[in-house]
Amino acid sequence: NAGVTQTPKFQVLKTGQSMTLQCAQDMNHNSMYWYRQDPGMGLRLIYYSASEGTTDKGEVPNGYNVSRLNKREFSLRLESAAPSQTSVYFCASSESLPRPLMDEQYFGPGTRLTVT
Amino acid sequence: AQSVTQLDSHVSVSEGTPVLLRCNYSSSYSPSLFWYVQHPNKGLQLLLKYTSAATLVKGINGFEAEFKKSETSFHLTKPSAHMSDAAEYFCVVSAPFSNDYKLSFGAGTTVTVRA
Numbered sequence: 001n002a003g004v005t006q007t008p009k010f011q012v013l014k015t016g017q018s019m020t021l022q023c024a025q026d027m028n029h030n031s032m033y034w035y036r037q038d039p040g041m042g043l044r045l046i047y048y049s050a051s052e053g054t055t056d057k058g059e060v061p062n063g064y065n066v067s068r069l070n071k072r073e074f075s076l077r078l079e080s081a082a083p084s085q086t087s088v089y090f091c092a093s094s095e096s097l098p099r100p101l102m103d104e105q106y107f108g109p110g111t112r113l114t115v116t
Numbered sequence: 117a118q119s120v121t122q123l124d125s126h127v128s129v130s131e132g133t134p135v136l137l138r139c140n141y142s143s144s145y146s147p148s149l150f151w152y153v154q155h156p157n158k159g160l161q162l163l164l165k166y167t168s169a170a171t172l173v174k175g176i177n178g179f180e181a182e183f184k185k186s187e188t189s190f191h192l193t194k195p196s197a198h199m200s201d202a203a204e205y206f207c208v209v210s211a212p213f214s215n216d217y218k219l220s221f222g223a224g225t226t227v228t229v230r231a
Contacts, residue, residue, distance in 0.1 A: 004159070040125075042206055042221030043160070058219075090159060101210045101219040102148045102167075107159035 001026050004108035006091050012114045013081045021076040021111050023091030031094045032074035033058075033105065034066060036087040043090065048101070049074055081115045088112050118143045120209050122222035129197045130230045137192040137225045139207035147211035149190045151181055154204045154224075163205075166190060177201070202229045 007022045025032065030051045035043040035058075045058030049068040063085060065077045074093075078085060089111045096103030123138040141147065148167045152160040164175025171183040177200075181192045190207060207222040 040223055042120075042223045044221070045219055092160075104150070104162050104165055105160075107152075107161070109159045110157075 003027065004091055004093055004106055006089075006108040006111050008111060009109070010112045012116065013078075014116055015082060017081050018077065018079050019081065019113075020078075021089055021091075021113075022073070023075065023108060024073045025091075025093040025106070026072065027093060027095075027106065028071070029093035029095050029106070030071070031096050031103075032068065033092040033094075034064070034074070034076045035090045035092065036060065036085075037090060037110075038087050046076065046089075078113075081113075083115050086113060086115045118147075118209060118211055118218050118220050120207050120220045120222040122205075122207050122225050124225050125223065126226045126228070128228040128230065131199055132196050135192075135194040135197045135201065135227065137205050137207075137227070139190045139192065139222060141188055141190060141207070141209045141220075143188075143209055143211040145211045147209045149181075149183060150208040150210070151175065151179070151190075151192050152206045152208060154206065156203070160206065163192070197227075197229050199229050199231065202227055 004025045033048040034046040037043050044060045047066040049055045052071045067075045091108040092105040094103040094105045119142050121140045150165045151163040154160045164173045166173045166183045174180045179194045204224045204226050210219045
């Protein structure tokens with residue numbers, strides 16, 4: 001099993017450009033998550049999907065959109081990138097229903113995004 | 117409100133000596149508590165979790181943590197540090213909040229192991 005995979009690994013954008021970060025998991029998990037990691041701030045939840053067909057905002061959703069394409073895939077879109085979105089982005093998944101945020105999560109390797 | 121405080125941003129230990137990483141939390145409800153480890157340029161990996169069973173939780177790689185409700189703490193320990201323990205460690209709390217659940221990460225503790 002590959003676990004949680006993310007593409008791309010690195011990306012440089014100019015302010016105002018758009019892009020989509022891709023995430024896939026092969027563990028048949030119900031719930032999937034997107035985080036950003038900034039120095040000294042731990043991880044902050046952007047959006048999550050408790051199950052296929054549902055998405056919910058996390059702590060820092062502004063400037064992002066998500067799509068739960070199917071049970072395996074959960075993408076994160078930046079419509080108009082800003083320098084404040086420079087960060088490392090992690091996707092994660094967990095089995096958990098009915099309590100999607102209460103279970104062990106499995107993380108992907110991350111995407112380093114720089115917005116200039 | 118729910119929050120997590122990791123009391124040390126950086127801990128330096130000698131190989132073979134004990135490691136203590138401190139975590140305090142606040143939550144209005146019975147939480148689930150986790151410790152994750154992140155090695156450089158990698159994703160996070162679960163070390164251990166507390167979900168209202170035994171208060172002393174054993175994890176991978178010789179780590180363990182004790183849940184102390186009276187002190188609202190969940191400190192992580194290891195009796196003897198190894199060079200491979202050099203990494204960043206995150207304490208995480210998750211609990212019911214309003215009609216949903218809330219997940220909070222601590223800011224992280226960087227562990228350096230000296231030979």
